[in-house]
Amino acid sequence: DTEVTQTPKHLVMGMTNKKSLKCEQHMGHRAMYWYKQKAKKPPELMFVYSYEKLSINESVPSRFSPECPNSSLLNLHLHALQPEDSALYLCASSLGLGLRYEQYFGPGTRLTVT
Amino acid sequence: GQQLNQSPQSMFIQEGEDVSMNCTSSSIFNTWLWYKQDPGEGPVLLIALYKAGELTSNGRLTAQFGITRKDSFLNISASIPSDVGIYFCAGQATWMAETSGSRLTFGEGTQLTVNP
Numbered sequence: 001d002t003e004v005t006q007t008p009k010h011l012v013m014g015m016t017n018k019k020s021l022k023c024e025q026h027m028g029h030r031a032m033y034w035y036k037q038k039a040k041k042p043p044e045l046m047f048v049y050s051y052e053k054l055s056i057n058e059s060v061p062s063r064f065s066p067e068c069p070n071s072s073l074l075n076l077h078l079h080a081l082q083p084e085d086s087a088l089y090l091c092a093s094s095l096g097l098g099l100r101y102e103q104y105f106g107p108g109t110r111l112t113v114t
Numbered sequence: 115g116q117q118l119n120q121s122p123q124s125m126f127i128q129e130g131e132d133v134s135m136n137c138t139s140s141s142i143f144n145t146w147l148w149y150k151q152d153p154g155e156g157p158v159l160l161i162a163l164y165k166a167g168e169l170t171s172n173g174r175l176t177a178q179f180g181i182t183r184k185d186s187f188l189n190i191s192a193s194i195p196s197d198v199g200i201y202f203c204a205g206q207a208t209w210m211a212e213t214s215g216s217r218l219t220f221g222e223g224t225q226l227t228v229n230p
Contacts, residue, residue: 102162
């Protein structure tokens with residue numbers, strides 16, 4: 001089983017709203033990732049968690065706040081977003097960090113900021 | 115930084131035709147991955163390559179890790195309509211940071227259209 005699940009599938013929010021994206025995997029993976037993807041472009045890395053600790057923050061604005069409550073769950077808290085933040089947000093996981101650990105992606109959350 | 119040049123950018127083919135796409139880089143990569151992405155969905159891992167010269171198949175898909183470690187190609191044989199989508203190559207390289215090796219460098223993607 002190589003399934004990563006994400007909820008919600010679609011989200012529309014205003015610039016003053018607070019919302020959260022959720023990601024879950026039950027493959028025993030210890031590394032989890034958030035990516036942002038614009039139309040017809042490759043995914044862009046935002047955050048990496050390893051063993052529930054934040055390993056990488058790719059200089060993402062503070063209006064995006066990640067959280068890893070346990071090894072199976074990854075959240076992305078959103079606050080005061082801008083219309084240019086509208087994109088497909090992808091979660092991924094891998095068994096560990098390193099060259100031979102493939103990343104498996106979830107189906108994504110399509111976010112629209114109005 | 116490391117960049118991957120993926121070509122072609124798009125392809126329009128007839129059902130039954132074979133397809134070839136490739137990624138090249140000026141830098142060495144240690145792992146090559148090929149993903150397919152359908153509209154509105156996340157990328158799905160097709161093939162992973164770990165060793166220079168390695169040739170790996172997955173059904174009608176065949177991918178190779180270039181001997182110089184700076185390129186990879188993906189072939190699809192006897193294409194069918196469900197092969198439509200965007201194909202991304204991605205590379206991993208030893209990364210001079212405390213979490214070395216996890217960063218994926220993506221190509222810009224190849225949009226494949228298959229006409230029945």
